[in-house]
Every structure is written in structure tokens, then in C-alpha cells.
Amino acid sequence: MNHTDPAHPGKAVREECLARHGLSVFQAAKLIGVTRQALNNLVNCHCGISPEMAIRLAAVFGGEPEAWLHLQMEYDLAHAKERLAGLDIAALSASAMNEQQARLF
Template sequence: MKMFNPPHPGEIVREECLAPLGLSVTSAAAALGVSRKALSELLNGHAGISPEMAIRLTKAFGGSPETWLGMQMHYDLWQVEQRAGAIQVARLAPPPAA
């Protein structure tokens, strides 16, 4: 089922993972083994969840890498679908059978 305007995964990390544990960006970044800047960019929606970050999030907070990556894919796809009408593509079809 498609989600209407899914939240950026960084918002989920902030609200569902960091906030309940009272973690600051600095302490969470250290625990994840990433820079404060890298985590901040994710939390603020300026970066997405990479496969490596999905593994880190799984190890730190649970879930599965597929779930984390799925959240990112749903967010990205919804964003692109909002401007799909502006994407110009020529329809291609196989040549007629001889």
C-alpha cells in the first residue's frame, strides 16, 4: 500500500530512535560510528539512508536493513512521483514481428 507523503527517514530516526533514548546528535553519531555532520544531514532530510547506514541503524536500534532502505525508497519514490508529469520520456516499443 502506498503511503501518502511519507516522512523522510531521518525524521523517523530522530523521533522514534533518538528522542525516546534521550540521545543527542553527537552521542548518537558516536554510537553509530559516523560523523556528527553525516547524522545531522540525515536527520534534517539533506541525506538519505545508504545501505551502510541501514546496517548501522539496524545494529543500533533494531529493525532490518531492508526496512530502513524501504523507508528511504518509499520517500524518494513519492517525491519523484510529485513531479512525474514534468519528466519527459519517449515511449519505446519493440519492433513489429516480421
């Protein structure tokens, strides 16, 4: 990864939610309604933000669930692009696309 890649969203949760409010993982997990281990996995970048977690984070710390999910999507997309950078694929030409569509119908 290079310096322009987005940080894992767990880092934002750790810094912007827990640290900013002086909360331990245990305290924040209780507020959010998840296990300590589930939140620990997120803030230590071992798992991502699920839609359910995004709703919980938004309810407790503010923002919209979509904003929390957007952080996760940016992170996932950056890593997928990096993993697939050397993939040998090419765009389907218009004539090949028409041929494929004709076969389907």
C-alpha cells in the same frame, strides 16, 4: 507534496531513535560509528539513508537494514513521481517493441 507523501526517513531516525532513547546527535553518532555531521545531515533531512547507514541503524536501534532502506525508497519514489508527473511519455506498443527487438538482433 501532499499529506499522503511519506516523511523523510531522517524524521523517523530523529523521533524513533534519538528522541525515544534520549540521545543527542553527538551521542547517537558515536554509537552508530559515524560523524556528528553525517547523522545531523540525516536527521535534519539533508541526506538520505545509505545502505551502510541502514546497516548501522539496524545494528544499534534494531529492525532490519531493508526496513530502513524501504523508508528511503518510499520517500525517493514519491518525490520522483511528483517530479515526473507532467512528463510526456507513453508506453511502448507491442508492435513497436517487437520492431525494436528485431533491430537489436
